[in-house]
Amino acid sequence: MAEARKSAKSAAKKPVKKTAAKSAKPEKKEKGNRYQFEGKNLQTENIVRGEVVAKNEDEARQKLARRSIKVMQLTKMKKARAKKITQADITIFTRQLSTMMKAGLPMMQAFDIVAKGNPNANMTNLLMDIRNRVEQGESLGDSFAEHPAYFDKFYCNLVAAGEAGGVLEGLLDKLATYKEKTQAIKKKVKGALTYPIAVMVVAVALILVMMMFVLPSFKKIYEGLGAELPGLTQWMMNASDFFVEKGWIIIPGLILGTWGLIQFHKHSFAFQKRVDSWLLKMPIFGEIVMKATIARWSRTTATLFTAGVPLVEVLDSVAGACGNIIYEEATHEIRSKVNQGISLTSGMQSANVFPNMVVQMASIGEESGALDDMLNKVAEFYEEEVDTAVATLSSLMEPIIMVVLGSIVGVILVAMYLPLFSMGDAIG
Structure with missing residues (x-):
């Protein structure tokens, strides 16, 4: 491993080129x-x-x-359907390529098998383009770099280091493992956040339906009886009138507002930073997001460092891969200090975003020369923590959400039927 690290350093220091590859013309597709x-x-x-x-x-x-x-x-053969290429597709491709190359298949043959066997036509075209570039003389790392939407700087640098060190099969295996674990942790965090959001959306839709269609029917009945409505019922009827009059503006407004907020988040760095900061400070959810981010940061750093990439280059790639702007800026700050000769541990300590345990593990790793092993242990620890936290949260959220949703619907039902109880008392 030490020899691979030394031999990879010279190639890893050079940023991955993005050549136009003029000689590699797109393959003419046959019809049929x-x-x-x-x-x-x-x-x-x-x-x-x-x-x-x-x-x-x-x-x-x-x-x-x-x-x-x-x-x-x-x-x-069945025609492959053209679908959007996802990171899950890239993860599966990486694992398949790694397995075939470790089994002794030549890289070109492995590409052919994976590309032609893929059910997604877009993925097939992408892989065949990369294969053609390699066949024309480009390195695999440079060929991947021609498609930055699917292969980020971290991915390309790791492949380039594997090519330079002659350990491509081993690093593809580590890359596949890394992507599988980060995909799994991301899926768990999204799952933890998706459930309450979905229930809230259903609750809002239910309240709108009751306000716009159910309460107006009761209002007509009570107006026909000429009865004086209790305060809660009157308040609900006024709210219902507002939703009936303005509902067809409110509903499109909510949809457009949500879409606009998503677009604004995509294009505004300041807003992204505020949201990422807010996510970290949220009760319960914030701890899960923090642990998931640290797990990803640790695993990315360990994987690149194992490949023999210099620490400064490692931190440069890790900054863009950690998935949270607060940690991205902290990583840039650490990189700057490491570049000045300060140790990684001191940089992490001054960044003030890492728990003491992570800093201590990194310190032990630096002193013993086993930084990658220690950071992998940190990643495993926090991945298990996220698993436990998500499982606990899921078991707690269901009853809490049901109680809240039931209370809202219960208040509306009581408000609708309260006049009937009052009339019954008066008649009695």
Whole structure:
């Protein structure tokens, strides 16, 4: 590992190039159906398998005959659907490529198998473009860097370090493990936040329906009876009148306001920073977000450091990968201090965003020369903490949300039926 780290340092110091790759022209796509075949090569007498594109089965057989292949089996393949490429797709691809290369398959063949077997047409095109660039002489790291929407600086730097150190298979395995763990932790945090938000949306929708459609029916009944309404009922009826008159403005306003807020968050750095800060300070949720961020920060730092990337370069990549602007700015501050010769531990301590345990573990790692191992232990500890916190939160949130939602609906129902109870008392 030490030799791989030393041999990778020279390549890792250089930022990953983003060349235009003019020589790698996009592959011209054939129109038609894809057929998977198994046949006998009449020239070599060998059994061959592969794919051919043709309009129909007869044309496929003719194409194969021109290649001196006697068809034994021909199967029409289902057309891949073009879907949006997600980070989950990139994670699965990384694991598949790592597994195949560790099994001894050449990289080009591994790319072919993964690309052509992918059910997402967009993913297939992306992987075939990367394969073509590598075939034209580009490095794998540079080829990935041509698609920054899917492969970030951290991913490209790690691949480049693996190529330079001759340990690409091992680093792809570590990269796949890293992405699987970070995806899992992100999914858990999103799941913890999604449930209460979804229930709140349903509650708001339910209240709007009751205010705009149910209460007006009761109002007509009470007006016909000419009874004096109790204070709570009158207040509810006034609120219902407001929703009936303004509801068709309120509902589109809520939808547009939510969409506008999401867009503003995407394009405003100051607002993103405020939201990230607010998330960290939230009761209960804030602790989960903090632990998830530290777990990701620790695992990213450990993975890059294991690859032999210099610490300054590591921190530069980690800043953009930690997923929270508060920690991103803190990492930039730590990087600046490390660049001046100050230790990582001192930088982390002065940043004031890491718990004492994390700082102490990093300090032990620096002193013993096992920083990557210590940070991996920190990541594992906080990932387990997030698992426990999310499980506890889920069990607590369900009854709390049901009580709150039931109380709101209960007050509305009491307000609707209260005049009937009053009339019954008067008659009695």
